[in-house]
Amino acid sequence: MKKFLISLAVGFMLTACxxxxxxxxxxxxxxxxxxxxxxxxxxxxxxxxxxxxxxxxAQAAAEAGDQETARAxxxxxxxxxxxxxxxxxxxxxxxxxxxxxxxxIAQRLDNNVVSDVDDVVVSDxxxxxxxxxxxxxxxxxxxxxxxxxxxxxxxxxxxxxIQLAAHTDERGTTEYNLALSxxxxxxxxxYVTTMGIAETRLSVxxxxxxxxxxxxxxxQDYALNRRVEFIGH
Numbered sequence: 001m002k003k004f005l006i007s008l009a010v011g012f013m014l015t016a017c018x019x020x021x022x023x024x025x026x027x028x029x030x031x032x033x034x035x036x037x038x039x040x041x042x043x044x045x046x047x048x049x050x051x052x053x054x055x056x057x058a059q060a061a062a063e064a065g066d067q068e069t070a071r072a073x074x075x076x077x078x079x080x081x082x083x084x085x086x087x088x089x090x091x092x093x094x095x096x097x098x099x100x101x102x103x104x105i106a107q108r109l110d111n112n113v114v115s116d117v118d119d120v121v122v123s124d125x126x127x128x129x130x131x132x133x134x135x136x137x138x139x140x141x142x143x144x145x146x147x148x149x150x151x152x153x154x155x156x157x158x159x160x161x162i163q164l165a166a167h168t169d170e171r172g173t174t175e176y177n178l179a180l181s182x183x184x185x186x187x188x189x190x191y192v193t194t195m196g197i198a199e200t201r202l203s204v205x206x207x208x209x210x211x212x213x214x215x216x217x218x219x220q221d222y223a224l225n226r227r228v229e230f231i232g233h
Contacts, residue, residue, distance in 0.1 A: 021071065022067075023058070023061075023067045023070035023071045023074065024070075026070070026071045026074040026075060026078075027055070027058050027059060027062060027074045029074070029078055030051075030054075030055050030058060030074040030075070030077040030078040031055065033051075033077070033078040033081035033082055034051060034055060034077065034081045036081070036085065037051075037081050037084050037088065038088055038089075039088055039095070040081075040084035040085050040088040042088075042095060043087070043088035043092065043095035044083075044084040044088040044220065045214075045220060046220040046223060046224070047080055047083050047084040047087055047220065048080075048081075048084040048088075051076075051077050051078075051081040051083075051084055054073050054074075054080060055073070055074065055077035055081075057069075057073045058070045058071075058073035058076075058077055061073055087218070090218075095215075095216070126232065127149075127150045127153060127229070127232065128145075128147075128149045128150055128230075129146065129227050129229055129230075130143045130146045130150075130188055130227060130228040130229075130230075131143060131146075131223065131224075131226055132184055132227065132228075133226070134169070134226065135172075135180070137180060137183035137184045137187050138187065139187060139188075139191060144191070147188060147191055147192060147195075148195075150192075150230050151192060151196075151197060154192070154197050154201070155197070157232075160201070160233065161201045161202070161203070161232075162192075162201060162202050162203070162230050162231065162232055163203050163230075163231040163233065164189055164202060164203065164204045164205065164228050164229070164231075165185075165205050165207060165211075165228065165229040165231055166181035166182065166184045166185030166188075166204060166207060166227075166228045167181055167184075167208070167211060167212070167225055167226065167227050167229075168180050168181050168208055168209050168225065168226060169209060169212070169221075169222035169223075169225040170217075170222070170225070171209075171222070172209070174208055174210075177208035177209045178206050178207075178208040179206075181206035181207055181208050182204065182206040184226075184228050185204030186204055188204075188228045189204055209225070213225060213227075
């Protein structure tokens with residue numbers, strides 16, 4: 001009985017130590033986990049970005065003196081970082097293909113071989129990419145935020161015209177996805193025009209599922225492919 005009580009007391013002490021661990025120490029552990037994710041930023045992008053966001057929130061909470069929130073966010077960041085690393089390792093082959101294609105595109109553009117890349121759409125990094133939920137053409141709040149940032153740029157560059165390159169993930173028939181990408185492009189175009197941008201500056205090009213940026217079959221890959229990109233001219 002005495003041994004049991006001692007074990008129980010030790011257990012309570014360990015639990016108490018875990019719950020009162022200094023937030024900065026937990027944040028340091030999360031930072032170490034982020035630094036150990038390998039190429040997760042490119043091969044498990046969504047999970048990695050979630051980990052990065054949680055870590056930033058942990059650091060902000062620590063600076064504000066909110067130790068409890070800082071510890072919780074840091075532990076979340078550490079967990080997500082480990083998941084991102086595992087996802088990147090599982091998705092390594094598909095990711096390698098995508099990175100190789102991106103490198104090839106960059107090299108061809110650097111060499112000004114325009115005729116060879118007519119079949120490739122390269123998004124202007126100045127603009128935010130607008131993402132959609134599965135089988136949806138309606139705008140989420142995040143999509144609206146992205147569009148509003150792009151509208152700000154368009155108002156600063158009144159002579160710029162925009163191609164709205166609309167895409168889907170690989171699920172569904174070619175015909176269905178072409179129609180869905182057209183709807184997504186039109187939805188974005190309509191929203192932009194209601195914000196005061198002339199319709200003549202915008203054109204929609206539906207690509208369906210033919211031009212993915214992520215080549216895996218995991219949900220995070222699908223999410224990256226459901227998009228409309230602003231291509232400036």
